[in-house]
Amino acid sequence: MxxxxxxxxxxTDFPRWYxxxxxxxxxxxxxxxxxxxxIRPYGYAIWERMQSEIDTRIKAAGAKNAYFPLFxxxxxxxxxxxxxxGFSPELAVVTFAGGEELAEPxxxxxxxxxxxxxxxxxxxxxxxxxxxxxxxxxxxxxxELRPRLFLRGTEFLWQEGxxxxxxxxxxxxxxxxxxxxxxxxxxxxxLATPSYLGIKPPSERFPGAVxxxxxESVMRDGKALQMVTTHEFGQNFAKAFDIYFQSEExxxxxxxxxxxGASTRLVGGLIMAHGDDAGLILPPxxxxxxxxxxxxxxxPEVKEAADRIARELVDGGVRVEVDQGRGSxxxxxxxxxxxxxxxxxxxxxxxxxxxxxxxxxxxxxxxSSYALEALATEVPTLLETIQSDLLARALSHRDERTxxxxxxxxxxxxxxxxxxxxxxxxxxxxxxxxxxxxxVSVRCLQRQDGSIPRSDEEDDLIxxxxxxx
RNA sequence: CGGGAAGUAGCGCAGCUUGGUUAGCGUGCCUGGUUUGGGACCAGGAGGUCGCGGGUUCGAAUCCCGCCUUCCCGACCA
Numbered sequence: 001m002x003x004x005x006x007x008x009x010x011x012t013d014f015p016r017w018y019x020x021x022x023x024x025x026x027x028x029x030x031x032x033x034x035x036x037x038x039i040r041p042y043g044y045a046i047w048e049r050m051q052s053e054i055d056t057r058i059k060a061a062g063a064k065n066a067y068f069p070l071f072x073x074x075x076x077x078x079x080x081x082x083x084x085x086g087f088s089p090e091l092a093v094v095t096f097a098g099g100e101e102l103a104e105p106x107x108x109x110x111x112x113x114x115x116x117x118x119x120x121x122x123x124x125x126x127x128x129x130x131x132x133x134x135x136x137x138x139x140x141x142x143x144e145l146r147p148r149l150f151l152r153g154t155e156f157l158w159q160e161g162x163x164x165x166x167x168x169x170x171x172x173x174x175x176x177x178x179x180x181x182x183x184x185x186x187x188x189x190x191l192a193t194p195s196y197l198g199i200k201p202p203s204e205r206f207p208g209a210v211x212x213x214x215x216e217s218v219m220r221d222g223k224a225l226q227m228v229t230t231h232e233f234g235q236n237f238a239k240a241f242d243i244y245f246q247s248e249e250x251x252x253x254x255x256x257x258x259x260x261g262a263s264t265r266l267v268g269g270l271i272m273a274h275g276d277d278a279g280l281i282l283p284p285x286x287x288x289x290x291x292x293x294x295x296x297x298x299x300p301e302v303k304e305a306a307d308r309i310a311r312e313l314v315d316g317g318v319r320v321e322v323d324q325g326r327g328s329x330x331x332x333x334x335x336x337x338x339x340x341x342x343x344x345x346x347x348x349x350x351x352x353x354x355x356x357x358x359x360x361x362x363x364x365x366x367x368s369s370y371a372l373e374a375l376a377t378e379v380p381t382l383l384e385t386i387q388s389d390l391l392a393r394a395l396s397h398r399d400e401r402t403x404x405x406x407x408x409x410x411x412x413x414x415x416x417x418x419x420x421x422x423x424x425x426x427x428x429x430x431x432x433x434x435x436x437x438x439x440v441s442v443r444c445l446q447r448q449d450g451s452i453p454r455s456d457e458e459d460d461l462i463x464x465x466x467x468x469x
Numbered sequence: 470c471g472g473g474a475a476g477u478a479g480c481g482c483a484g485c486u487u488g489g490u491u492a493g494c495g496u497g498c499c500u501g502g503u504u505u506g507g508g509a510c511c512a513g514g515a516g517g518u519c520g521c522g523g524g525u526u527c528g529a530a531u532c533c534c535g536c537c538u539u540c541c542c543g544a545c546c547a
Contacts, residue, residue: 023480230547296506
């Protein structure tokens with residue numbers, strides 16, 4: 001009966017633990033081609049929840065969904081010099097199709113700035129057409145040499161927003177709005193994965209961007225994961241694709257564009273930000289199943305009670321699944337723990353005799369009894385408590401793992417199991433090279449008060465450095 | 470792409486050094502029964518191109534060559 005660990009403990013081998021969770025929680029499998037991924041139903045359900053939460057926020061920010069093609073003429077890529085240079089090593093290119101060599105090779109999109117830029121040029125005539133706020137949900141292909149499920153793959157799913165504006169300030173303000181009101185809000189309030197928001201140093205900037213913003217979250221092993229990214233392109237893409245508009249004064253002027261994305265990498269971040277040795281821990285707001293009602297015994301009275309409870313909870317807006325009670329209790333509980341379902345409502349003959357049920361939290365492991373009549377009101381409250389406890393736990397973990405330092409040597413030391421925060425002036429130039437030599441990178445730049453700078457030229461910036469996925 | 474390790478049943482592994490009949494174990498799966506409040510037990514059973522291709526040999530999971538895939542460390546990377 002003694003329960004032995006089903007997963008490799010995090011402290012033994014964190015990457016192995018991650019792979020065990022992905023496999024045993026039935027999230028994903030490797031595809032037959034290197035770097036490709038099969039997302040299994042439970043993993044995809046998590047992604048769908050993410051999509052729904054992000055999509056709602058994107059629409060609230062005013063952007064509209066559209067769809068652009070997977071195939072892009074190679075010539076489009078050559079139009080923006082830095083962009084093509086940055087992406088060419090990762091491109092998959094179709095040169096043969098329909099039984100013959102193609103006159104012009106076709107690129108499988110690694111991102112869609114180029115095609116969308118072409119259509120922005122066509123659709124934008126006057127300042128009245130601005131801002132143009134687009135988003136698309138799609139797959140992209142970037143040939144990866146070292147793939148990891150969810151975290152980095154040759155093909156992945158994401159959302160990419162693309163906008164065009166009449167002024168630098170408007171573009172910049174909108175990018176900031178997306179970064180805060182869509183991404184940071186989602187990370188904080190849904191995933192409970194607090195991030196460091198900031199701008200990327202020039203060395204880490206998106207090819208073709210004048211500014212890239214990031215949200216860097218701290219994983220349980222202290223490494224950083226870039227959760228999302230937002231870019232300002234200035235007029236770089238507008239120049240390359242002739243995205244002009246006629247101003248109120250009748251002048252032809254170049255637009256300012258932005259793009260921003262969040263991908264299935266978020267699933268990997270979710271796993272590594274909250275999971276423990278027993279498996280996944282899902283915050284209630286993202287969990288596809290928030291409550292599993294477990295029949296402790298495979299008996300008719302127990303099942304009836306479980307179904308009744310489940311119906312009540314569903315009516316209250318809770319996402320519920322019923323475990324019918326086949327197989328041993330311990331085995332089933334362990335399986336639900338691996339899957340990270342936030343709450344287990346356990347119904348057995350003993351409970352029913354006393355008109356109560358046993359409720360177990362996944363995050364703390366604690367169990368307590370609730371009267372049957374109280375469940376419908378108590379469960380939603382309990383779910384919200386778990387949500388905020390997970391956020392609090394993640395916040396304190398982030399702070400524990402972050403150390404203020406004043407030298408590169410101390411930064412390297414701190415980066416062994418977390419983040420170092422230090423003056424950007426100490427790092428810029430040679431210092432960054434020293435860090436990089438030890439696989440430590442500058443994750444983002446912030447102002448002294450932690451806010452997002454508008455450019456890396458600002459005085460007195462600080463930076464967060466760490467190892468990363 | 471460089472360095473290292475590995476690929477044998479769904480998963481985890483042994484066998485390989487020193488080639489030799491029907492390729493094993495744990496777990497999972499199926500059937501029946503007993504069970505069921507923290508990975509249950511007994512009995513029976515199904516499941517394998519030994520990663521792929523080629524070579525050596527009378528004979529290859531085992532030896533040799535090439536390729537593919539996975540993992541780790543780098544390089545690279547919104």
